[in-house]
Amino acid sequence: MQPESTFRSSGVAMRPSARYRWLSAAVILLLAGCASTPHRHERTFKSSHSALADLPPRAPSAASAGEANDILFRAIGLVGTPYHWGGNTPAGGFDCSGLVDYIYRTAAGIKLPRTSHDMASMEGRKVKRMTQLASGDLVFFDIGGAISHVGVYVGKGRFVHAPNSGGTVRLDDIDGPYWADHFAYGKRVLD
DSSP: OOOTTOEEETTEEEOHHHHHHHHHHHHHHHHHHHHTOOTHHHHHTSOOOOGGGGSOOOOSOTTTHHHHHHHHHHHHHTTTOBBOTTOEETTTEEOHHHHHHHHHHHHHOOOOOSSHHHHHHSSSEEEOSGGGOOTTOEEEEESSSSEEEEEEEEETTEEEEOOSTTOBOEEEETTSHHHHHHEEEEEEOOO
């Protein structure tokens, strides 16, 4: 039987004073390891900043600036609403085209086609460069060789959309790695 004044670690009996020195050394090594973490992690965890955020705000036209503002406020107000395939109301959730139609219908009285593909085919001026997008423009994405996603550009390099099952309506950088690679064009509905 071992006396109470010793501690067995890795098969070696230790007195209390040795045990405290051992624990102190272990804590110091752990803290030193944390303190010497390379600074590259700071860059990894910085929030993204769209390169388009520094461009001056652009509205479709003076006549439709009020409608564009209404669309922006409505779109941003829906951020956080659950995604639901085929959904087209805040209570029932949204898919991408249901969200865009709801925003335009309730904020500007404009009814849009039901699918992103049909929205991409409707009349309206195409905007091929991200730098030329105006607040309120529809933005289309080619995923898998066809237009299959749509959102509403809100300015400063950001757009609102309902991206996927299990997610929510969110605000993303249009020139982020994934979305920039799949951006097809914008469409100006308000003009």
